[in-house]
Amino acid sequence: MKKITIKDIARKLDITPSTVSRALADNSRISPKTRAKVMETAKKMGYEPNVIAASLRKGTSDTVGMIVPGINRSFFSNVISGVEEMLNNAGFNLIISQSNENLKKEKLAVQTLMQNRVGAVIMSLSVQSSGHSHIKKMVKRGIPVVQFDRVASDIPGPKIVNDNFTGAYVSVKHLLENGFKRIVHFSGSLGINVYKERMEGYKAALEEAGMEFNERFVFENSIIRETGKRNVEIALNKLGADAVFSSGDFSALGALEKLKEMGVSVPEEFGVSGFANEPFAELMHPTLTSVEQNPREMGNRIALAIIKKLKGDEEDENIVIPVDLIIRESSMRIKS
Amino acid sequence: MKKITIKDIARKLDITPSTVSRALADNSRISPKTRAKVMETAKKMGYEPNVIAASLRKGTSDTVGMIVPGINRSFFSNVISGVEEMLNNAGFNLIISQSNENLKKEKLAVQTLMQNRVGAVIMSLSVQSSGHSHIKKMVKRGIPVVQFDRVASDIPGPKIVNDNFTGAYVSVKHLLENGFKRIVHFSGSLGINVYKERMEGYKAALEEAGMEFNERFVFENSIIRETGKRNVEIALNKLGADAVFSSGDFSALGALEKLKEMGVSVPEEFGVSGFANEPFAELMHPTLTSVEQNPREMGNRIALAIIKKLKGDEEDENIVIPVDLIIRESSMRIKS
DNA sequence: TTGTATGCGTTATCAG
DNA sequence: CTGATAACGCATACAA
Numbered sequence: 237m238k239k240i241t242i243k244d245i246a247r248k249l250d251i252t253p254s255t256v257s258r259a260l261a262d263n264s265r266i267s268p269k270t271r272a273k274v275m276e277t278a279k280k281m282g283y284e285p286n287v288i289a290a291s292l293r294k295g296t297s298d299t300v301g302m303i304v305p306g307i308n309r310s311f312f313s314n315v316i317s318g319v320e321e322m323l324n325n326a327g328f329n330l331i332i333s334q335s336n337e338n339l340k341k342e343k344l345a346v347q348t349l350m351q352n353r354v355g356a357v358i359m360s361l362s363v364q365s366s367g368h369s370h371i372k373k374m375v376k377r378g379i380p381v382v383q384f385d386r387v388a389s390d391i392p393g394p395k396i397v398n399d400n401f402t403g404a405y406v407s408v409k410h411l412l413e414n415g416f417k418r419i420v421h422f423s424g425s426l427g428i429n430v431y432k433e434r435m436e437g438y439k440a441a442l443e444e445a446g447m448e449f450n451e452r453f454v455f456e457n458s459i460i461r462e463t464g465k466r467n468v469e470i471a472l473n474k475l476g477a478d479a480v481f482s483s484g485d486f487s488a489l490g491a492l493e494k495l496k497e498m499g500v501s502v503p504e505e506f507g508v509s510g511f512a513n514e515p516f517a518e519l520m521h522p523t524l525t526s527v528e529q530n531p532r533e534m535g536n537r538i539a540l541a542i543i544k545k546l547k548g549d550e551e552d553e554n555i556v557i558p559v560d561l562i563i564r565e566s567s568m569r570i571k572s
Numbered sequence: 573m574k575k576i577t578i579k580d581i582a583r584k585l586d587i588t589p590s591t592v593s594r595a596l597a598d599n600s601r602i603s604p605k606t607r608a609k610v611m612e613t614a615k616k617m618g619y620e621p622n623v624i625a626a627s628l629r630k631g632t633s634d635t636v637g638m639i640v641p642g643i644n645r646s647f648f649s650n651v652i653s654g655v656e657e658m659l660n661n662a663g664f665n666l667i668i669s670q671s672n673e674n675l676k677k678e679k680l681a682v683q684t685l686m687q688n689r690v691g692a693v694i695m696s697l698s699v700q701s702s703g704h705s706h707i708k709k710m711v712k713r714g715i716p717v718v719q720f721d722r723v724a725s726d727i728p729g730p731k732i733v734n735d736n737f738t739g740a741y742v743s744v745k746h747l748l749e750n751g752f753k754r755i756v757h758f759s760g761s762l763g764i765n766v767y768k769e770r771m772e773g774y775k776a777a778l779e780e781a782g783m784e785f786n787e788r789f790v791f792e793n794s795i796i797r798e799t800g801k802r803n804v805e806i807a808l809n810k811l812g813a814d815a816v817f818s819s820g821d822f823s824a825l826g827a828l829e830k831l832k833e834m835g836v837s838v839p840e841e842f843g844v845s846g847f848a849n850e851p852f853a854e855l856m857h858p859t860l861t862s863v864e865q866n867p868r869e870m871g872n873r874i875a876l877a878i879i880k881k882l883k884g885d886e887e888d889e890n891i892v893i894p895v896d897l898i899i900r901e902s903s904m905r906i907k908s
Numbered sequence: 909t910t911g912t913a914t915g916c917g918t919t920a921t922c923a924g
Numbered sequence: 925c926t927g928a929t930a931a932c933g934c935a936t937a938c939a940a
Binding site: 239241242243253254256257261273285286288289291292294464 | 932933934935936
Binding site: 284 | 620621622623624625627628635643644646649650652653660665666667668669670672677683686687688689715770784825851852855857858
C-alpha cells in the first residue's frame, strides 16, 4: 500500500507534477480539460495530498490550533463544538490543547502549535497568563490569533466575548427585585477582563438601585467550589449578607452546599445566582439561577472570524455575544 | 524575526548541518564537545526545530492523534487529561478530534490525522462506527492504533477498557441487596462491547440470585436523557419494575426526573443506578448511585501503551481498568 | 496554458 | 566522529 503522490499521477498522464499541482489547487489558470483529467485520475488512483509537504513549502497550513483553559467545562467544550462545526464545513481542521490554567502549559501549547505550523490560533487565556510575550510572538510571526472570552487588549486581533457586564447587571437587578438587599459578589481574578466586567455589572446594578458598593462584599479569586463554601459562610456570618452573585457556577454550587449544611434555606433566607449555566445548574436542589453564555454561537462566530483572517482580511472584529439570565429556584422569591 | 534553522547554527559554528542535526538528535555518535557547543548556540540563537520538515523527512511525527465520541462527557474529558499529562511529560504532543458519534466525522478525523502524519492514534469508536475499514487503513500504513473503552476486536493493537462486567454485576447485586426485585436495564447499542459487557454483568447478577433474566427488561439504545424518561415510565407501568440499572448516567438522570414528575419516591419505591459517575451524579436530589470508571488512570495507561508502541514494541497490551461502585441515595434503602 | 528549476528544513546514506 | 549529497512531496517564480 504505497502512498501515491502528484508525481505518480503526472507520470500516468504524461504531464509534469507542476501541472498536476496546479490542477489540484484549482485556482491557477489551467485548461479545464487537463484539470478534469487530473481530478479524475487522482480520485481513481486514491491520491491523498501530503499536507505536511504542503505546509513545509508554504510555511503554513489549513489546520487551526485552539488553546483553552480546560475542556471539562461546559462553556469551553461547547465553544469548541461550535468552532469545529463551522471550521470543518469550510475545509479546515482543528486541533485542541488545554492549558489547565497554567502558564507553563499555555506556553508549551503555543510552542507546539507554532512548531506544527498551524495557520491560525484561537485562544482563551489561562488564569496565570501574563506578559503574553509567547502570544505576541505568534502575532509577530504573522499567525492570526483570535481571542475569545478571556482576552488581553494588548494582543492585536479579533476578539469574541460575552456581554459580561449586562449578564452581571441583569443578575443583580433580578436579585434586588426579589428583595435581596445585601448581595455579595464572588469573583475570579480581577485582572481578567471577564471578571472585571462582571464586577462592574454588579456595581452598576447596585448603584442604580441607590445602594452603596462595598469593596468588602467582593470576594476575589472565589470561583471554585471550595472557595464558594468558605466565603458564603463568611458573607453570612461576618457581613450579614443575604445573597450572592457569583461569577461562576462552581462557587455558586459550593455556596448552595454550604448553606444547606448550615440549615439556611434558599431562596427564602439567602439568594444565589451563578454564571455559565453548567449542566448541573438545572439539576440541583434547589435549581441554580445562572447566566447562559451561548457558547455554541460564540464558537460559530469565532470560526467565522478565523476564516476571514485566513483569507487575508485585515480587519479585526470585536464581537459581543449576548447572554441570557436563566431564572431558577435559587433566586426566585417572587413567583411571577 | 526570522526563523533560524540548523543551517544558521551550522554556519556560525563552521560545521555542517548534518553534524548539527546529529548533535541535536543526541543519539548518534558525536563528540561530546561539539554536541555541547551545538546545544549551547542553539539555545542562544533561539533555535526552534521545524517539526514539519522533520515529519516530511521521517514520514512520521511525535504528535499523537486522539479521536473521541465527544469531549463534553466527563469520562472522555478526563481520559484526555490523563493521556495528555503522561504524553507531554514524555515529549509527545496530543491533538484531539471529536466524532460526535458520527461515522462520517470519524472517517474525516482519521483522514485528517493521517494527512498530518501523526505518529500514532488513540481512539474510542463512535456509536455508528462499523466496518472499520478506515481504521484498518491506518494499521496497514503502520500507524500504531490504541483503542480504549469502545473497542473493536477485529482491529489489532493495544486495548484499554474498563471492567464493565464487574461494574454492572456489582451494581445489580447492590440493588438486589437493597431489596429491589424487578430490575430493568437501560443499555446502549448491544453491538458495542461496553454495553454488551454491562448487560452480561446485569444478567450474571440476576442469575446468581436465582432470578430469571427477561429480555423484555432490557431497553436497548436507551442511554440518553429522553429515552431514560420514556422508558422508565414503560418499565414502571407496563413491566411492574421497581428499579433500573442504567449503562449511563444521562438516562438514569432522565429516569429520576420522570419518577419525580410521576410522584414515585426514590429509593423507597424505585431504585436507580447509573454508570460513569458524571459530576452531576452527586449533585442531584436524590444523589445518584453510579460507577466510577477511573478515567484519569485509564488515560495514563493509554499513554503508556502508546509510548511503548512508538518505541517499537510489538506486544499488544490488553489492559482492564477496575471500576468502583459509588453508592448514593438513589439506590440505598438499607443504611449501613 | 504548461514546463523547468528550485527550495522549504530536516534526516539518512554513504564516504572519508 | 564529521562532511557531502540526496530526498521527503509539494508549490511557485520564471521561462516558454
